[in-house]
Amino acid sequence: MSPGQQSTTHPRGNLSYDQRDRVDVPALLEYRRTRCAAGLLDAVDRLAGPLDAATAYHFGWLDVLGRPSGNTSGKALRPALALLSAEVTGTGDSLALHGAIALELLHNFSLVHDDLMDGDEQRRHRDTVWKTHGSEVAILVGDGLLSLAMEVILEAGSPHSHRAARTLTAAARSLIDGQARDLSYERRESVTIAECLQMAGEKTGALLGCSASIGAVLGGTDDRVRQALWEYGYHRGLSFQAVDDLLGIWGDPLVTGKQRWGDLRQRKKSLPVVAAAASEESTAGKRLRQLLADDARQESHAELTEEEMAMRAALIEEVGGRAWALQEARRRHRTGTQVLESISMPGTVGRQFIGLSDFVFARVA
Template sequence: MHSFDELLLAFSEHFKQSHFPAGTPTLYGPANYFLEMGGKRIRPVCVLMGNELFDTILPDSWMVATAIELFHNFTLIHDDIMDKAPLRRGMETVHTRYGEPTALLSGDVMLVAAYDYLNKVKAPSFHRIIRIFNQTARQVCEGQQLDMDFEKLDRVSLEDYLQMITLKTSVLLAASLQLGAVLGGAGEGNQQHIYTFGKHLGISFQIQDDYLDAFGDPVRFGKQVGGDILSNKKTFLLIRALETADAGQQQQLRELLKSDPPDKVEQVLEIYRACGVHEWALDLKTQYLQSALQNLDDIAVVSKRKAPLEALARFLVQRDY
């Protein structure tokens, strides 16, 4: 069995290959610029780990892992446009550097390249792989739309928010693990367990991501801290604050959502701290981690094969970047 770090190193080396045709540098240059930023590569490595949980890693898994990473980066380019984000991984976003039209097209060609890699899969489960991939891609789009819809609403329930982040974030992590498991020959029951493990881990991961957006170190986090606050996103932090704040704090929050004072981030964070939102978030994150670990425990393989996934889960929810 390989650790996450070992597989990350192997995948990063594999992913260095060119993914686009020669020519049209004004299109493929920005796409390569984005890919060269690097990233955590969590999802593609999860494909490999999902495979190795049940069998030795197959060549098809490298194709699917590459497709997953290209699809993920496609969504990030488009998300940055919709969020008007100036930075990604500490560098200028594609639309900031090259303009929105080129950023849109660069994301589009990444999606096309992802399907090129999926088309190289030789396994008998090819059609199932495509179905899972397409269903997940559709769900990610639904989650992003809900995320934008929430910006226009005065109130969003915690239940609705969790549904949104499940679609936008956690289903891709869950599907990555399931795709690897399918290629590794896992049965239906084990596929469901590893998918649910990934889904709950993805929610915990997103809670930590939202927490870091508000309370993280911008140097370590690599993104603009307070970006969600500036774009008025209805994150779980804001939802919880509105549920627990007193009347004066609620009124102040609503006024801040409708304005952009220079110290907006600082004012909102002060209310969050007063309401204990940061502590509540850390508790909620831990609850989803424990649920994920129970699903991992339910998978019918020997415990030592699960150790790399357990280690990854614990790392993801304790990271500070």
């Protein structure tokens, strides 16, 4: 099915699809990415040097020496959702693109700053912005991307632009709150599953909730449809985060573009880790809690050896942290799909929403 295929109304409450209806998600993402490319370039061009070159490096358009690289940035899931949400209500193409571009700018603001705060040296198989251009430039690149996101959404020319801007700023604040929690959890001996899910909801759920609804908001949709789309994105975001946390421990670096056992290197209290540490009875659970407590008490940490990280990964899996995170990803995946059934939309749009969710979950399923 091509992204421009004629849509037909799908019965409310019936968004299932069989094999012949399945969406070619990589082609869909590439199509959506291409639609946003020119506007994204135009937005980044507004930044003064050297921020424009450093930002273009982050997006993969330039190499570290400033030469065109021909690369692309990420999977473009968030702009794809923003454009798709516009199709629920028939929002015009120009308005939808403003929403999609603003979301991509906001998302990348968080990536640039998170990489710096977490000390991540690799993203998408390349050195991160702070690693190549310095911490000061990385801070300014992130600030510039956040400002551009707000400019772009307010320039949409919709009577509902300010409502969309409020949606975007709420997502930005939630991202910042979630990152603050993430950093504070690194200094605590223990974190509950509820706290970890709250953090994931703020960092990932809110951004994908905004992505899945902002196109419809620009088109003036009512609150019921907006809320349903937001909830779909929110649950999809929690599923995405659970999958990401699994890949942060057990993911293949050739696929993820990050170091092996990256979250363990940083001693992150991610969903599999927190779920495993919640095990009260097992010896492995007690050993893991002791390691986390020791980490929290230390002012600075020596780098973990490969053997130490392998041991921690084995403890987490033995206690059930890996299985719990996978189950949570499945549960949120189902919940997000069920929310969509409360609203009517063209059949091809519903199938694309579900196809995008399946694509993300399939990374570990």
